[in-house]
Amino acid sequence: MADTFDVIVIGAGPGGYVAAIRAAQLGMSVACVDKRDAPGGTCLNIGCIPSKALLQSSERFAAAQHELAAHGVQVAGVTLDLRTMLARKDKVVADNTRGVEFLFRKNKVEYIKGAARLAARDRVTVALNGGGQRALGARKAIILATGSDSANLPGIVVDEQRIVTSTGALALASVPKHLVVIGGGYIGLEMGSVWRRLGAEVTVVEFLDRVTPGMDAELSAALQRSLERQGFKFRLGTKVVETKAGKDGVVLALEPAKGGVRESLKADVVLVAVGRVPYTGELGLKEIGVALDDKGRIKVDGRFATNVPGVYAIGDAIAGAMLAHKASEEGVVLAEMLAGGRPSLDYDAIPAVIYTWPEVASVGRTEEQLKQAGTAYRAGKFPFSANPRARANGFTEGFVKILADAKTDRVLGVHIIGPDAGTMIGEAALAMEFAASAEDIARTAHAHPTLEEAVKEAALAVDGHAIHI
Ligand code: FAD
Ligand code: NAD
Numbered sequence: 001m002a003d004t005f006d007v008i009v010i011g012a013g014p015g016g017y018v019a020a021i022r023a024a025q026l027g028m029s030v031a032c033v034d035k036r037d038a039p040g041g042t043c044l045n046i047g048c049i050p051s052k053a054l055l056q057s058s059e060r061f062a063a064a065q066h067e068l069a070a071h072g073v074q075v076a077g078v079t080l081d082l083r084t085m086l087a088r089k090d091k092v093v094a095d096n097t098r099g100v101e102f103l104f105r106k107n108k109v110e111y112i113k114g115a116a117r118l119a120a121r122d123r124v125t126v127a128l129n130g131g132g133q134r135a136l137g138a139r140k141a142i143i144l145a146t147g148s149d150s151a152n153l154p155g156i157v158v159d160e161q162r163i164v165t166s167t168g169a170l171a172l173a174s175v176p177k178h179l180v181v182i183g184g185g186y187i188g189l190e191m192g193s194v195w196r197r198l199g200a201e202v203t204v205v206e207f208l209d210r211v212t213p214g215m216d217a218e219l220s221a222a223l224q225r226s227l228e229r230q231g232f233k234f235r236l237g238t239k240v241v242e243t244k245a246g247k248d249g250v251v252l253a254l255e256p257a258k259g260g261v262r263e264s265l266k267a268d269v270v271l272v273a274v275g276r277v278p279y280t281g282e283l284g285l286k287e288i289g290v291a292l293d294d295k296g297r298i299k300v301d302g303r304f305a306t307n308v309p310g311v312y313a314i315g316d317a318i319a320g321a322m323l324a325h326k327a328s329e330e331g332v333v334l335a336e337m338l339a340g341g342r343p344s345l346d347y348d349a350i351p352a353v354i355y356t357w358p359e360v361a362s363v364g365r366t367e368e369q370l371k372q373a374g375t376a377y378r379a380g381k382f383p384f385s386a387n388p389r390a391r392a393n394g395f396t397e398g399f400v401k402i403l404a405d406a407k408t409d410r411v412l413g414v415h416i417i418g419p420d421a422g423t424m425i426g427e428a429a430l431a432m433e434f435a436a437s438a439e440d441i442a443r444t445a446h447a448h449p450t451l452e453e454a455v456k457e458a459a460l461a462v463d464g465h466a467i468h469i
Contacts, residue, residue, distance in 0.1 A: 004137035005031045007338065008124050009145055010116040010283065013041020014324040015315025016145030017100050019331030024107040026339040031136055032104065033126050035115040038097035039104065042147050042316070043324040046167045049096050051190055053089040054170065055355050058197035061085075062357075070394060080198060086171060117284040118142065121310050141312055141338050144290075144298055145331065146283060148276040148316035153182065155242060156272060162245050163270045166191060172269060175199045180252060180267035182240050184211035186354055187273035189227065193356050196231055203233040203265065205240055207257050207274075212354060216366035216415040218401065223360050223417060226397060230357070235265075243270060278317045293319065304334045312338075326350050349432040353422035358398045361425035364413035364432050367403060376406035380438060380461030382454045384418045386469045389449040395419040400458035402428075402438055409437035409462070420451055427455055438462035 005028075009020045012034035020032040038045060064078045104111040112134065114126040119135070124142060126134045150165035152158060160168035169191040175198045181188040184206035196202040204211070211227075211234065212220045224234060235254065241262070242253035249268045255261070278297045285292065291299045291307045298306055298313035305312055314334055315327030329345050336343040351363040370377045383399040384390035398418025404411050414428035431441055441459035446452045460466045 003031070003134070004139060005029045005110070006138070006140045007031075007143060007335075008033065008116075008136050008138045008141075009143045010034075010124065011041060011145035011147055011315070011317075012036070012039035012100065012111065013145060013147045013315060013327060014043045015147070015317075015327030015331045016041065016143065017104070017331075018328040019143050019145060019314060019335050020109045021103055021107045022332045022335035023338060024109050026335060028140065028335075028339065030108075031110040031112055033112045033114060033116040033124070033136075035113070035129065037113065037129065038094070039100040039111060040093075040097045041145075044096045044100065045093060046170060048324050050089050050093050050170045051166070051187075051194070052355060053092040054085065054194045055190060057085045057088060058194045059357060062197040067394070080175070082173075082175065082198070089170070112136075115282055117282060118288050118290075118311070119284070121288055121308050138310065141310055143304075143331075143334065144280070144283065144306075144311065144313040144317055145315045145327070146279050146317050147327075148322055149279045150272065151275045151277045152272060153240065153274060156182075156240070156270075157243075157245070158272060159245070162250055162268070163243060163272065165272055169195070169269075169271045169273075176268035177201065178203070178249075178267050179269050179271060180205060180250070180265060181271045181273055183207075183273035183275070184234065184236070185213070185273060185275065188271065189223070189354060189356050191271055191273065192232060193227070193230075201233070202231070203235060203267075205235045205238050205252070205254060205265075207237070207239050209237045209257075211236070212360070214366075215352075215354075215360060215362055216401070216413070217368055219360050219362065219415050219417045222398065223354070223356060223358075226358060226417075227356065276316065276322055280317055295319075303337055304330060320347065321350065321352060323350065323352060346433060349429050351425040351429045353425060355422060358395070358418045359416075359421035361416045361421035362414070363425055363429045364411065365403060366413060366415065367401075370403060370412060375412070377403050377412060378406050378409075378438075378462050379403050380458045380463070380466070382457035382461055382466055382469060384451070384454055386457075387449075387451060387454045389451050389453070390419060392449065393419065393451075400424075400454045402441070402455075402458045402462055404438040404462045409439055411436055411438055411441070414455075414458075416455075418451070418454070424452055424455055427452060 009016045009032040114128040124136045179200045181204045184204045192202045314330035316322045354360040385396040401415045403413040438459045446456045457466045
């Protein structure tokens, strides 16, 4: 006999667990199934949270070595205790995943540990982690929130020791002498930053002729320059055609992306960070006829419905940015739709942040996208070097750029590179959600002295009258 719920969610990542909690808040009976030993998905277990814990720790280490002296704080004999740093990261993860288990209990979501497979459009079979099987039935909906997995390159064998994905890069037992990162995107630059700060030489091999390809080009260029000052080496427009792992490390064969002379590069550890692919293999989608697109993502309509009635999908497993908060917003919207509501989600107002130093944060359109679409816009820019708080803090790199419609002044995009950009982008996302104009931001009083004043000044600059520059 199947245990029956209103909603069964497969996957307890930021998409699935949030959808489950919201559906339960709205009065539905909910089961959430995940095959990991702890909830939270990629993000909490092997993604957002452990990477940010290591970014924070490595930033402290680098600050103690290079920055405190300028503040008149002398520290001698700064050394790295990597085991403690990694153990702290593991504790941060455990605290967070326990938090999700608590939220499941609080909201009466039945959390089931096991691998789920669709038996029919309204039935799921779970191979329980502890052994045995459980059959579940869904009265209203099955939500597929199975996320994504690291993409690999042909001929590269990941062993998570010498050739690693982000998962291995979060747990290296020692600091590699030379880390070669394949892919200059989010993971490559964040994890590259961690190990660079801890003392590794880092070379990033990127296929395209710029890093962070989706970001506004001006930010990408500024980020690359900043990382180069921190000692990163970049090999842009270059592809890895072969890797050979031996006793003394890995030898990579590189070639210009457009073809040409081959050369070799030696590494102690290679991080493969060339994107992520949707993870749907074990669900039995073919058998019940759920359609995928040409990239293997689950096809959904504007209401997250697949082509099979009663089966829905959200998060990394469907099209769109592979970001935790995008998955969570979709989870909330879908749960509310299932409860009969009419919520909406403005994808243009979803921010993206790269947690390097300096941070890079964006929301809305880039200048390249506006140019390509032929949209007339005005740009206002303000550098942190002219912001008093940035000077007081001693971090003056970067700028805020606001792009507004030339006719209506509506904010179309905000791009920030600088200290705490990831926090500051919240104001910009809110402005975009409310369809604010640049003048709305410019006329909003910002506390002094704060870094956020740079956002106000950039908004003033859209109309050509920034005060402090
Ligand atoms: P996931 O979090 O991948 O969760 C899916 C879950 O489904 C998994 O736990 C999986 O075990 C489970 N599952 C799959 N198939 C089955 C099955 N058949 N049965 C049972 N369970 C199943 N995003 C950000 O916004 N900010 C960041 O700072 C950030 N940092 C990241 C750092 C790294 C190193 C990585 C790898 C990713 C990072 N991301 C970040 C991306 C973020 O982790 C994902 O966008 C997010 O986790 C997607 O959520 P999801 O719920 O769709 O899927
Ligand atoms: P990515 O898409 O950010 O970057 C991949 C990079 O690899 C791109 O620059 C791409 O041009 C390059 N590339 C692709 N094939 C290549 C090849 N053969 N040789 C060299 N370079 C190649 O992907 P990622 O860094 O692996 O991260 C995956 C996803 O996880 C991200 O897209 C993002 O959605 C998410 N993520 C987010 C955060 C965050 O929000 N801070 C952090 C980490 C990961």
